[in-house]
Amino acid sequence: MSPTADYDDKALRSAIRLLKLMLGKVLKSQASPEVAAIVEQLQHQFTVLQRDHSPGRRQQLLNTLQGLPADMMNEVIRAFSLYFSLLNIAEESTQLQQRRHQIEKNKHYWRGSFHDTLLAFKDSGVTPVQLQVLLNDLNYLPVMTAHPTEAKRRTVRGALRNVFISHEKLLHSDVKGYFREEALERLHGQIQLLWKTDEVRARSMGVVDEIEAGLFYFPLSLFEATAQVYRNFHRALVDVYGNEAAARIKIPGFLNFGSWIGGDRDGNPNVKPHTTALALRLQARTIAQEYLRRLDNLREQLAYSHGLCEPTAAFLQSLERDRELLGESAIAIERTCMQEPYRHKLSLMKFRMHKRLELIDQRIAGDSSQTDAVAYNNIQSFHTDLCVIRESLISHGDRAIADRDLLDLIRLTEVFGFHLMQLDVRQESGRHSLAVAEILASALGIDYLALDEDKRLEVLSETIAIAGGLGYAASHLSAATLETLEVFQVMAQMRREIGNDCFSRYVISMTHSASHVMEVLLLAAQNGLAGRIGGQWYCHIGVSPLFETIDDLNHIDSVLRGLLAQPVYRALLNASGMRQEVMLGYSDSCKDGGILASAWGLYSAQQQVMAISDSEGVPCRLFHGRGGTIGRGGGPTHEAILAQPPATVRGQIKFTEQGEVLFYRYNNMETAIYELTMGITGLMKASLSVVQPVEPDRTENLAVMSELAQLGERSYRQLTEHTPGFLDYFYEATPVQEIGQLNIGSRPSHRKKQDRSKYSVRAIAWVFAWAQSRQTFPAWYGIGSSLEHYCAGNPERLRTLRELYKDWPFFRNLLSNAQMALSKSDMSIAEEYSALCSDPEVGKRIHGLIAAEYRRCVDWVLEIAESDRLLAENPQLAASLRRRNDYLGPLNYMQAGLLRALNQDSDNESSQSIWMKPLLRTINAIAAGMRNTG
Template sequence: MLGPLDFGIVEKDELDRDIDKLRNILQDSIKELEKSGDGEQLIKDVKELLLAETPSERTPEFMEKFIEKVSSLSNESALRISRTLSHCLNLANVAEQTHLIRSVKNLESEEEGVLKFSCEDIFKQLIEAGVEPDRIYKALTEQSIELVLTAHPTQMMRRTLITKNNHIGEALEGLSNKSQSSRDRKDWEDQLRREISGSWLTDEIRRNKPTPLEEAQGGFSILEQNLWRTLPKFMKVLDRTCFKYTGKNLPLGFTNIKFGSWMGGDRDGNDNVNSKVTKQVSYFSRWIAASLFYKEIDALLFELSMVRMTPELAEAALKAQERRNTNRPKPVLTLYKEFGGGSGIPEREGYRILLAEMRDKMLLTKKHYEDLIGGQTPPPDHDDDDIYHTAKQVLDPLLLCYDSLISVGAIDVANGRLIDVIRQLNCFGLTLSKLDIRQESTRHSEVLDAITNYLGIGSYLSWNEKERQEFLIRELESKRPLVPKDLPCNARVQEVLDTFRMAAELPAESLGAYVISMCQNPSDILAVELLQKESGNKFPQRVAPLFEMIDDLERAPQTMEQLYSIKWYKDRINGSQEIMLGYSDSSKDSGRLTSSWSLYKAQEILTKLSDKHGVKLTLFHGRGGTIGRGGAPTYLAIQSQPGGSINGRLRVTEQGEMITAHYGQPGVAFRSIEVYTTATLQQTLLPPPPPSDHWREIMDELSSVSGKKYRSIVRGNENFVRYFRASTPERELSHLNIGSRPQKRNVSGGIESLRAIPWIFAFTQTRLILPAWLGVAEALEAAKEKGYTNDLKEMYKSWPYFQTTIDLIEMVLMKADPLIAARYNDLLVPFELQSLGKEMIGLLNKTVSSILSLTNHSTLQQDNKLLQHFIAIRRSYLDPLNYIQAEVLRRLRSNHVEAQNPILVDILIISINGLAAGLRNTG
C-alpha cells in the first residue's frame, strides 16, 4: 500500500483548490446533463445531506433529523444522491494522487530538494552512515525484486472509469504548468469537463462477472501502458545515482525489478481457471510482448543509421543479409514489405540489416501467438527458427549492436533507446510477466490417491507423512514413468493432470513459481515435484510452499528442515528456495497482532534455517491492500521486516485496487518501483537490530492475549457469525461482479470458509473494521497490568516492527467510526444480537483509548497531518453514503420489498464503490 509517507509533502491549499474545482465541474455537468431542472434539485439534495467534517459537531439532535432525512429518501433519490457522493469521492482521489505526483516533481526541481526515500536520498543516507560505496554497488547489483500482480477481486472500479480518472489527472497536471499558453490551458480545461461529464454518463456498475482472461487483460494493460515506459526511465535515474555515489555504472542491461502475475494462473478455489485458460493467458502475454518489442525494434531500425561498426557486427549483418536473400520458402520478406519495409537498406548500414531481420522475426513471433490464441495450429512447414522463443535470442544481437556502438565511440547513441530495449528485455522478457500457478495442496493429494489406487499399491490419502515421503522420493528418483496415460479419474483429478501437462508444453520462460496454498507438510511440496516430473516438464517450475494459517507458520521451519535434509530435494533446488507467507488467512485466523508476530518470527527462523543449510532464501509476501490483510505503506512494510530476512531479495503480491493505486499512472508507477528499490537496499545494508529477549517475551504475551480474545469472539461466540452477516453487506457482496473467483471456498461453511477479502471488505464498509484491531486493547491492557508500560513505550520508539504495527492499527482506527457502526447495528441486526454489536463498538472505543495512551497522542495520527487532511476532506461525503447504505440494506432485507429490487441493488453497489474509493481500501 503506497501512502502519503512514500511521496513526501503536498501543499494542502493547492489540493483543496483542485478538489473544489473538480467538484464544481461535476456540479455544472450534472446541472447540464440532467433533464428539466432535475440537476439543480439533485445538487440541492446532496448539499442538504452533507455532514460536518468534525464528528463532535454532530449533536444527537442534529443526527436524529439527519437520519430522518435519509430514511425518507425515495429509492430514486437515494440512487442519484449516492452516485453524486461516489463521484465526489473518486474526484477527490484523482486530485490527491495528482498532487502527490506534483509534490515529487516540485521537490525534485528544487536545487537543494531531496525527496524522501528517493534514490538520491537513500544513497546519500547510506554513504553518511559509513557504508562503503563498493558494498552499496554489490548490494544493488545483486538486488532482485519481483512484483506479482494478482487477480484478487478487490478492484471495485470499472477499467473504463479508471481510464477516465487518469485523463482527469492528466488534465489537472497540465493545468499546473505555469509556462503554457492560454490556448493549451483551454484545451486542458475542456478535457477536464469532457472527462467528468463522460464519467457521470457512464454506468459505474460492472454488470457481468469478469472472466479470468479479462482479469489478465486488465493486468496486462497496466504493464503495457505504464510500466513498459516507466521501467527504463527509472533505470536511468538509478544508474546515474549509482554512478554519482559509487563511481560505477550499473551492469549493461541490469534491472532489479521484474513482474510476475497470478492472473489466469491462480486456480486456488476458482474452477473458472483451468489449463485452457492458463494456456490462453500465457499466449496472450507473449503476443503483447512481441507487439511491444516489434515497435521498439522498428524504432531502433530507423534510429541506428550509423555506418561505423565492429568486424563482429559487420559479419553478423552479412549473415543476416545472406539469410534474407536465400530462396527458402519463408514469409519474412513478404511480411516485411507488407508492413512498410523494403529491401533497399544499404550494405554499409549493418545495424539496420541486423535489426531488419530481428523485426521480421518478431513480427512472425507476434503472428504465431495470434494464431495460437485463435486456435490455429502451426502450418506443416512451420520452422521453429522463424520465431523467438527466449529473451536471449533477442538480447544477443542487441548486445552486439551495443558493443559495436561503444567501440566506435557512439556512447550516447548506445545509451539511448537501445539500452532501454535491452533493459526491457531483461525485465519483461518475451512473456511481459511470468505466470505463477497456484493450487491448493489437497488437489495434488487427490491426484496421487487416484494413481496409487489404480496401480493397486494402496490409498495415498490413508498413508501417514512418513509413508508419503518415502513413496514420493522413491518415485522421484526412479527413471520409469508412474502415471498411465489412460488413467481413469474424475474431472477434478483430470484438470490437475491437464494443468501439469499444459505447463510442460508451454514455451520456456512462460511460467514463474508453482505456489502450493494450504501447504502443511514436506509431502505437499514433493507431490508437486513428482507431478511435474511425470508430466515430462523439461523446465520445471520452482515450487513455493505457501504457509498461511498460524499453525502452518509455526510448523513451517520443521517442514523446511525435513526438506533440506532430503538429498534429492537439496540437489533439485540448487541452493535457492522460495517460500510464500500468507498475511490474509493468518490474520483472519487469529487477528492482526497475532498474525503479524507469527509472520515476524517465521521469517527469522526460516532465514536462519536456510543460512544453516546454505540455501539462498527468497520470501514471497502475500500482502493485501488493507491493514487487516498485511497492507502497509511500502517503505514501512519493508523496513519493519526482521533484519536479514530480505537480504536484497523480495517478492510481493500487488492485489486488486492496489495495482491501480501503485501503477495506474506513470508518475505513481515510477515512485512505487523507486520506493521498493530504495527500501530494500536500505533494509539490506542497514537492517534493524533484532529485538531484545525481553521485548520478545512481551510480544509473545501481547500475541497470546490478543489471539485468545480474537478467537473467543470470532470463533468462540456462537452468535458471532449471525451478527457478522446481519450487520454487514457480506451477504450482498455477490452482486458486485468484481472477480472471477467465488466469494467462499466452501459455500456452506462459516467464517473459516469465508475468503479473507470479503471478511475484511464487509467490516470496512460498516466502518467497524473489526479484523484489524480486535484483541489489541486487551493485549495492551494485560501488558500494562504486568508493569510493561515503559517497555511498550520504548518498543514503540525504538523497534521499527512494533512502531509500524501500532501506527497501522492507529491508521485503521482513524477510518473507523463507532457512530456509523452503531447505525448498522441498530438498523440491521436482530434485537437479540444487538448487544453483541454494542460490545464490539465498545471494544473499538477501548482500542482507540489504548492506542492513544501508548503513542502519547491526543488524537489519532496526530503527527500525520497529511493523512488527517485527506480523511477530513472525505468525511462529509463518506459518512452520508454509509447512512444511505445502511438504509438500503434494511430495505433490501425487508419482507415488504422484493429482495432483488434492481434500483436498491444499484444503490448498494454504488455505495460500496463510493465507500471503497473514499476509504482507499476494499480488501
C-alpha cells in the first residue's frame, strides 16, 4: 500500500458525493419528509459525540432516537443501510478505475497482477522451464459455502450490481452532455428502486435457496471473469517472457471452484442425500446453459465458407461422425449451414448440448430413468470437439480468431467440466462411527464401539477388502445409518451421471483418530466407491480429516501418522491418484482458544502436516476453512497466502469462501477478475519453493510465537471460560439471539437448542454477534496482554518483536489484521450494549475487562509497529473505516435501544413486537457498514 503522503482519495470523495446526492434526492421524494433530515441530524450528533464524550452530547443523540416511532425508525435505518451499500460501490468502482489508470500508464499493472508477479519471477531468476514446473502443480481452489453470514437478499444483490455498472460508466471522462444526463437519470432510478426493495427476507432460506444463491455468481460474473483471468495470464506471459518462450509454456487449468452447498450436512439436518444430488444437477444445468450460450456466440462468429477456407481432415471426420450419430435429426439442423463448415459443426454440437440439458432437467424433475445416446455424456468428448475446431482454424491461418472466444470456451471446459464446482461432502465423525457399529453388528456380530483404536483399524482394514461389501440386513439399521449410507449411494450415482470429477473430498469434522477416516472408506466400500477386485485396489473417493479446535490441532501428528501407517489406507490412496488433503478449521479454533493460539496452532499445524507428508512420501494439500472476518481466519487473500509457513503451499491451496465474502468478491465481474488474480498470484509467490530454495523460519522466531500464543490463550480462556457472568453478557449484550431470526441460512445458529455454552454457539453466530455490538474481540483479545507480559520492561524483547513485524510475513499479517479488527471496535458503543445486561454489575465488569484489553492491544500493536495510529500503513482502509464510522455509530445506538425495547415489550412474543423488524434492519445495515458479518 502506498504511504499516507501518496494516498489521494479525490476521485473517491467525488464519487461518494454524487451517490450521496442521489440518495438524498430519493429520500426527499420517496420517503417520509423527515427521514433525510433525521439521518443527517443523527450523523452530525454522533460526530460531535466522538469529539466530546460528555453525558449531555450522548443524551442529545438518545433524545433524537427515543422520539422515533417504529415505522419512522424503519425508514431511517434503511437510509443508513442504503448509504453503506452506495459507499461500497463508490469504493469498488474507484479502485477499478485506479487499476485501469495504472494499466494505461504502463504494462506493470497493479501490485499483485500477473504482469507484476511474472516480472518479479523473471528478475529473481525463474526460467521458463522452472515456470512450467510451477504451473504444472498450480491449483487455486476457492470453495463456496452456505455458512449464513450473507445478510443481503439475492434481489438486492442484483440491484446493487446494476447501480455499480451505471456508476462505473459515469467515471469515464468521455461520458458527457446528453449521455451523462441519461446515465445520471438511470442511476437515480436504480437507487430509487433499491429504496423500494425490502432488504430483509420475509421467509427463512432453505438449502435449495442456498444452492441457487451460490450459482447466482457464475452467469453474473465468474464465467467471464475466469475466461479473462486466463487471457490476462497469457498476455502477461508474452509481455514478460516473450513470444518464443510463451509459445513453449503450456498454461494448464490452474483454477477450479468447489462447493459445500448441498453437501455439508454437519449440524444441518436440512441437507439430505437427495439435496446433494439436486445440488450437483443444478450445477450441471448452470454450466450446460453457459456452454449453450457460448456455442451460439461462436456459431454467429465463425461464418467461414467452403472454398474460402480448408478445414483439416480431422475436423471433417469429426463433422461426419456427428452427422452419423444424429441421423435424421441432423438433416433439419444443418439445412441452413451446409456451406459453412464451422457453423455446421457448432449447430450439431449445440443440439447435443441441448439434449444434455433436457436430460438434466428431467432428472431435476425426478425422472432419472431417461438416457440419450445423442447427448454429450462426458466433458472429454465436448472438449475434443472444441479443440478440433481450434486446430482446424489455426491450420488455415486463423489463430487470432481461434484464440479468442473459442479458446475461452476451451478454458472453461477445463475449469468447470460438466459439474461446474467440485462438491465436498461433510459429516461429523460420530455419525460414521455409529453407522459402522450397526453394520458390523448386523453383518459380523462385532461390537465395534467396544474395540480400542488398534483393533478398530484392524477390523476396518479387513472389512474394506471384502468383495461386494458386507452382507448386512438393512432392517437392522437405524434411520440415521440408512441415511448415512444413502449419501454414498448418491455419490456413486452422481459420478456416473455427471462425471468422475463432480466430488472433491469427503470431509470429516471432529476427526480425533485414524479410524474415523477408515470408517468413511468402509461405508464407501459398501457402495462400490472403494475396495479390492482381483487383487487390485480401487478408490473413487478422497477423504479429508478436519482439525478444528485447539485440542484437535494438537493431535494432528498421531492421527495422520496413524492413518498413513495403515497399508490398506496407503493402497487406497495410491489407487485414487489423489493427494492427501487435510482441512484446518479457523473458526472453531479461534472461538475455542483465541486468535493468538488459533493463528499459531494453525501455522504450526501446516508445518507439521507437510513434515509428515515429506517423511511419508505422500503429496499433501491443505484445505483452509476460513471465514469472512479476522476472527474466523479472514482478511485479504493475497497476504494470507503469503503469510503461510515457508514451503508448505507448494502450488496447491484450497479454502472456503463464506457468506458475504462471495458478494464482495464476485458480485461484479471486474472485481471478480481482480480477486481471482490476487489469489492466484499470491499462490504463485508462496509456491516458489517448488522451483527455488526458500529460507526456513528461524528457530528463535518460532520460540517467541509459541510463548506469545500460550500467554494469549491463557488470557482469552480466563475471560471466556473462567469469568463469572461472561456468557450471560454475550447473550444479553449482543443481538446473538435475534440474528437467528434474520432468515439468512438453513443451518441453526446453535448446535443444541437452549444450550448457552461457548461450545454450543456456532462460530459464525459468535463472531457475527460480537461484531454487531462493536466488540470484535475474537479477532484481538489476548494479543495485548501477551505482548505486555512478554516484553515486561525488557527493551531487548521489544526490539525482537519489532524485527519480527518488519521481517516475518506471518507476524506482520497477524498484527495487520488485528489493527483492522481493532479499528472496527468501539468501546464507547460497546458500553451502550453492556447496559443491556440484566445484572448491571456483570455488564460493567465484563465490559471493563474487554475495554482494558482493547487499550492494551492498541498500545502494544502501535508500539511494535512503531506507529502513532492504527492502519497508518494502509491509509485507504483507514479512511474507509472513518467514513463508515460516522454512520455506523447512530445505527449501533439504535440497535442497543431496540434490544432494550424488545426486552421490555413483555406484552408480545418478541417476534411479534413492533421493534423486531427495525432491529433486524439494523443488523443488516451494520453488516453492510462493517463489510463483514461472520
